[in-house]
Amino acid sequence: MSPLARLVPYVLRYRRQFAVGLVCLFLTTALSLAGPWVLRFAIDDLTADVTRGKLGLYAGLLLGLAVVGGVFRFLMRRLIVGASRAIEFDLRNAFFSHLQRLPLAYFHAHRTGDLMSRATNDLNAVRMMIGPAIMYMASTGMVFVVSVALMLSIDPVLTLVALLPLPLVSVAVKTFGTAIYRQSERIQAQLSTLSAVVQESLAGVRVVRAYGREAVETERFRSANLEYLERNAVLIRLQALFYPSLAFILGLAGLLVLWLGTRYVIEERITVGQFVAFNAYLVMLSWPMIAFGFVTNLFQRGLAAWERMLEVMAAQPAVTATSGAPVVPSLPIRGRLEFRDLSFAYNGHRVLDGVSAVVEPGQTLALVGPTGSGKSTLLSLLPRLFDPPPGTVFVDDVDICALPVSTLRHAIAMVPQEPFLFSDTIAENVLFGVDPDPGRDSALVAREAMAIARLDKDLAGFPNGAETPVGERGVTLSGGQKQRAALARAVSADPRILLLDDALSAVDAYTENEILTKLQEVMRGRTSVLVSHRISTVRRADLILVLDGGRVVERGTHDELLARDGMYAGLHRKQLLEAELEERA
Numbered sequence: 001m002s003p004l005a006r007l008v009p010y011v012l013r014y015r016r017q018f019a020v021g022l023v024c025l026f027l028t029t030a031l032s033l034a035g036p037w038v039l040r041f042a043i044d045d046l047t048a049d050v051t052r053g054k055l056g057l058y059a060g061l062l063l064g065l066a067v068v069g070g071v072f073r074f075l076m077r078r079l080i081v082g083a084s085r086a087i088e089f090d091l092r093n094a095f096f097s098h099l100q101r102l103p104l105a106y107f108h109a110h111r112t113g114d115l116m117s118r119a120t121n122d123l124n125a126v127r128m129m130i131g132p133a134i135m136y137m138a139s140t141g142m143v144f145v146v147s148v149a150l151m152l153s154i155d156p157v158l159t160l161v162a163l164l165p166l167p168l169v170s171v172a173v174k175t176f177g178t179a180i181y182r183q184s185e186r187i188q189a190q191l192s193t194l195s196a197v198v199q200e201s202l203a204g205v206r207v208v209r210a211y212g213r214e215a216v217e218t219e220r221f222r223s224a225n226l227e228y229l230e231r232n233a234v235l236i237r238l239q240a241l242f243y244p245s246l247a248f249i250l251g252l253a254g255l256l257v258l259w260l261g262t263r264y265v266i267e268e269r270i271t272v273g274q275f276v277a278f279n280a281y282l283v284m285l286s287w288p289m290i291a292f293g294f295v296t297n298l299f300q301r302g303l304a305a306w307e308r309m310l311e312v313m314a315a316q317p318a319v320t321a322t323s324g325a326p327v328v329p330s331l332p333i334r335g336r337l338e339f340r341d342l343s344f345a346y347n348g349h350r351v352l353d354g355v356s357a358v359v360e361p362g363q364t365l366a367l368v369g370p371t372g373s374g375k376s377t378l379l380s381l382l383p384r385l386f387d388p389p390p391g392t393v394f395v396d397d398v399d400i401c402a403l404p405v406s407t408l409r410h411a412i413a414m415v416p417q418e419p420f421l422f423s424d425t426i427a428e429n430v431l432f433g434v435d436p437d438p439g440r441d442s443a444l445v446a447r448e449a450m451a452i453a454r455l456d457k458d459l460a461g462f463p464n465g466a467e468t469p470v471g472e473r474g475v476t477l478s479g480g481q482k483q484r485a486a487l488a489r490a491v492s493a494d495p496r497i498l499l500l501d502d503a504l505s506a507v508d509a510y511t512e513n514e515i516l517t518k519l520q521e522v523m524r525g526r527t528s529v530l531v532s533h534r535i536s537t538v539r540r541a542d543l544i545l546v547l548d549g550g551r552v553v554e555r556g557t558h559d560e561l562l563a564r565d566g567m568y569a570g571l572h573r574k575q576l577l578e579a580e581l582e583e584r585a
Contacts, residue, residue, distance in 0.1 A: 003303065003306055003307050003310055004303075004306075006306075006310060006313075007126075007130065007306065010087045010090055010091060011087060011130065013086075013087075013090065014083040014086055014087065017079050017080075017082065017083040017086075018079070018080060018083055018134075020075075020079055021075070021076055021078075021079030021080035021083065021135075022080070022138060024072045024073075024075040024076040024079065025072075025076045025080070025135065025138055025139055025142075026138075026142060027069075027072045028069050028072040028073045028076050028139075029139055029142045029143055029146070030142075030146075031065050031068055031069035031072065032065075032069055032143075032284070033143065033146050033147065033150070033281075033284070034065055035062060035065050035066075035280075036150075036276075036277040036280035036281055036284070037150065037277060038058065038061050038062060038065065039058075039062070039273070039276060039277060039280060040271075040273040040274055040276065040277035041058075041273060042058035042062075042273070043271075043272055043273035043276055044271050044272065044273035044274075045058075045273075076135065077135070080131055080134065080135045081131045081132065081135065083130075083131065084127050084128075084130045084131025084132070084134075085127065085131070087127065087130055087131075088123060088124070088126070088127040088130075091123055091126065091127075091309075092119065092123055094313075095118075095119055095123065095309060095312070095313065096119065098312065098313055098315075098317075099115065099119075099312070101317035102312075102315055102317060103316075103317070103386070104380075104385055104386065105346075105386075106315055110312075111192075111196035111199070111200070112196065112199050112200075112203075113192065113193075113194075113195035113196025113197065113198060113199035113200065114192035114193070114195065114196050115312065116195055116199065117188070117191050117192040117194075117195040117196075118192065118305075118308055118309050118312060121188065121191055121195075121305070122188055122305035122306070122308050122309050123305070123309065124305075125184075125188070125301045125302045125304075125305035125306075126302050126305050126306045126309065127302075128298050128301070128302055129298055129299055129301070129302020129303065129305075129306070130302070132298060133295050133298040133299050133302065136291050136294065136295045136298075137295050137299075139291075140288035140291040140292060140295070141288070143284055143285070143288050144285060144288040147281040147282075147284050147285045147288075148163070148285070150277075150281055151278055151281050151282070151285075154270060154274045154277065154278050155264065155269065155270055155274070155278070157260075158257060158260055158261055158264060158270070158278060161256050161257065161260055162253050162256065162257045162282055162285075163253070164253070164256065165249045165250075165252045165253045165256070166249065166253065168249045169246060169249055169292070172242065172245045172246060172249070173292065173296055176238055176241065176242040176245070176296075177296045177297075177300055179238050180235065180238055180239070180242070180296070180297055180300045180301070181300035181301075181303065181304055183231065183234055183235045183238060184235065184300055184301040184304045184305075185304040185307075185308075186231050187228070187231045187232055187235060188301075188304060188305055188308055189308075190224070190227055190228045190231050191228060192308075193224055193227075193228075194221075194224045194225060194228050197220055197221050197224045198221065201217045201220075201221065203473070239297065242297075246292075250285075253282065254279075254282060254283075257278065257279065257282055258279075261275050261278060261279070262275075333395060333396055333407070333408070333411040333496045333497070334361045334396050334496065335361040335362070335395075335396070335411075335496045335497050335526060335527030336358075336359065336360055336361050336394075336395065336396050336397065336527070337357075337358070337359040337365070337382070337393075337394070337395060337497070337527055337529070338357070338358045338359070338393075338394040338395075338397070339355050339356050339357045339358075339378075339392065339393055339394075340356055340391065340392055340393075340394065341354050341355075341356055341392065342354070342355040342356070342378075342381070342388060342389070342392040342393060343355075343389065343392070344374075344377060344381065344386070344388060344389070344392075346377075350550060351374045351377045351550050352374045352377060352378060352550045353549070353550040353551045354551060354552075355374075355378065355545075355547075355550075355551070355552055356552070357543065357545055357552070357555070359527055359529070359542075359543065360527075360542075361496075361525075361526075361527055362524065362525050362526065362527065363527060363528075363542040363543065364523060364527075364528040364529075364530065364540070364541040364542050364543075365527075365528070365529045365530070365541060365542070365543050365544075365545065366529075366530045366531075366532065366537075366538030366541035366543070366544045366545070367379070367529065367530065367531045367532075367538075367544075367545050367547060368532065368533070368535075368538055368544060368545070368546050368547070368568060368571065369546055369547035369548050369553075369567075370548060373547040373548050373549060373550065374547050374549075374550040375501075375531045375547055376417055376501050376502075376531060378547075379414070379499050379501050379529060379531055381393055382395075382400070382412060382497065382499060382529070383408060383409050383412045383414060383499070384400060384401075384405060384408060384409075387401070388400070388401070395408065395411075395497075411495060411496040411497055412495055412496075412497045412498075412499060413433060413489075413490035413491070413493040413495035413497075413498055413499070414490065414499040414500075414501070415483070415486045415487050415489075415490045415499065415500050415501060415503040416486070416501050417501045417502050417505075417531075419474070419482045419483050419485065419486030419503075420473065420474075420486075421470050421473060421474030421477070421482055421485060421486070422470075423469070423470070423471060423472045423473070424469065424470065425464075425466065425467045425468060425469055425470070426450075426455075426459075426462070426465075426466045426467070426468055426470055426485060427443070427446045427466040427467060429470060429474075429485055429489060430446045430449055430450060430455075430466075430485060430488045430489050430492050431445065431446050431489075431492055432489050433489055433490070433492065433493035434492050434493060434494075445492050446466060446488075446492060447466075448491075448492075449488040449489070449491040449492035450466065450484075450485075450488045451518070452487075452488065452491050452515070452518045452519065452521075452522055453484040453485070453487040453488035453491065453515060454484060454511050454514050454515050454518070455481065455484040455485055455488055458481055458484075470485070478506075479506035480506040480507045480508070480511070482506075483503055483504060483505070483506050483507060484507065484511075484515070486503065487500070487503055487504075487515070491522055495526065496526055496527065497526065497527045497528075497529070498522070498523065498526055498527070498528045498529070499528075499529050500528070500529070500530045500531065500532075501531045502531050502532055502533065503530075504516075504532070504534070504537060505532070505533065505534075509536065512534070512536065512537065513536070516536075516537065516540070520540075534575065535558075535568075535571060535572045535575050536575075538558070539558040540558070541557070541558070542557070543555065543556070543557070544556060544557065544558060544561060544568065546561070546566070546567050546568050548567065553566070553567060554566050554567055554568050
């Protein structure tokens with residue numbers, strides 16, 4: 001399917017608005033084309049005999065044409081440009097919705113600034129192609145056809161002479177149009193790079209300041225900005241050649257008409273009024289030629305931008321509802337988990353190898369092991385942030401690939417290794433995963449969740465308590481506070497399955513113990529999966545898996561693993577020694 005064909009469904013939603021707008025456009029154009037014709041008769045009639053009645057009549061006609069034409073011109077722009085804005089609204093929603101469904105790997109491979117540029121600057125170029133470009137194309141097309149027809153009715157030979165230079169217009173449009181399209185693509189690509197540099201620099205401002213790299217980042221932005229300027233300069237040079245070329249061709253046509261037309265008037269082959277009308281139509285014909293270049297520019301830039309957006313729209317969503325497995329009805333999830341010989345790889349690199357385990361509803365599974373052993377990956381497969389191989393991960397004895405994604409994720413709450421907070425209040429961040437429920441006091445839910453996460457004891461230190469804005473990405477909170485806010489968010493969602501990925505690593509040992517004690521009540525009756533490097537966090541788990549190189553090297557309870565005196569026991573002794581050394585220090 002061609003890129004333009006992909007736009008048709010969006011345009012068809014507003015076909016009535018476009019249709020009425022085009023009717024107004026045709027009426028506007030017809031009234032403007034009637035002006036020179038009235039002027040023709042006015043000049044010829046007044047040349048023979050000037051009276052006040054004739055002056056009033058022709059002046060009234062010209063004024064009436066201008067006023068009525070102005071009304072229809074207003075309606076034309078309101079309808080057609082308004083429809084293009086509505087299409088822009090729909091496209092932006094569709095684009096953002098598609099981004100929400102893309103796999104995590106896609107965002108790892110594409111810069112945020114580039115995607116933001118496509119959702120803003122590129123989309124604006126597409127709107128200009130749909131609205132103003134269509135409006136000007138229809139208007140100039142009608143002006144060209146009708147003007148030429150009226151000019152032919154005045155004198156065919158004179159019209160032929162006027163049109164002789166016009167084939168040069170098509171040569172100019174073809175030559176410059178291709179160059180403008182290619183350069184527009186390069187400009188949009190560089191604008192994406194520039195947006196990405198700004199986004200990365202602002203997102204990592206703490207690191208930039210900590211390493212004193214402000215000058216380096218400023219130079220990186222200056223270089224990207226300079227490249228953007230130079231690419232725009234090339235486009236400006238193309239446009240600076242394009243429009244004067246069209247003006248020269250049109251001026252040449254006007255010169256030929258002036259030379260031959262005056263002879264025709266002298267020879268009385270045409271009247272003065274016809275000559276004036278002919279020149280008026282020739283002037284009106286010049287606008288379609290110039291507008292044709294403008295429309296070509298809009299169209300080429302819009303098409304280049306739309307193709308860049310389609311590159312994103314063509315990317316496949318992260319997971320489908322079934323991913324090849326037969327659909328099962330949405331059922332209440334109890335929380336039984338099972339991994340059956342689970343193996344998983346990123347880009348050909350195996351991360352998990354033959355992992356098997358069963359966790360009954362209400363039990364707690366803990367994952368322990370060195371960095372890179374596959375613990376976080378195993379956690380990410382449960383809510384299908386990445387799609388596991390069919391027949392390897394089960395919830396309530398159902399392959400998760402057969403469960404509706406919405407049903408699965410609604411039953412799961414996850415606290416990631418690096419908690420993310422939105423630029424909102426603490427309370428709104430805590431309630432992020434809570435569906436609106438008139439019968440449930442959201443403020444009470446937030447307070448209870450913050451109490452479990454022991455965030456409540458920090459609220460007094462904030463200016464507005466739970467209503468304090470946290471800043472972008474939670475910049476006003478400490479690492480431990482962000483982790484506890486993320487934990488409260490997971491608890492407030494009231495999930496059947498709770499996933500904690502090293503969720504207390506930035507919390508001190510005393511607060512961690514308080515949180516774990518309170519979590520005992522929350523986790524009772526729920527299935528929990530914990531990832532942690534601290535033995536103190538996982539020692540109460542019903543089952544502990546020790547991963548190394550993606551494989552399960554040990555399994556059992558805390559006491560069983562200590563008795564086995566393997567990797568887990570060694571990690572336990574090391575942490576006990578570190579704690580003892582800290583106490584002595």
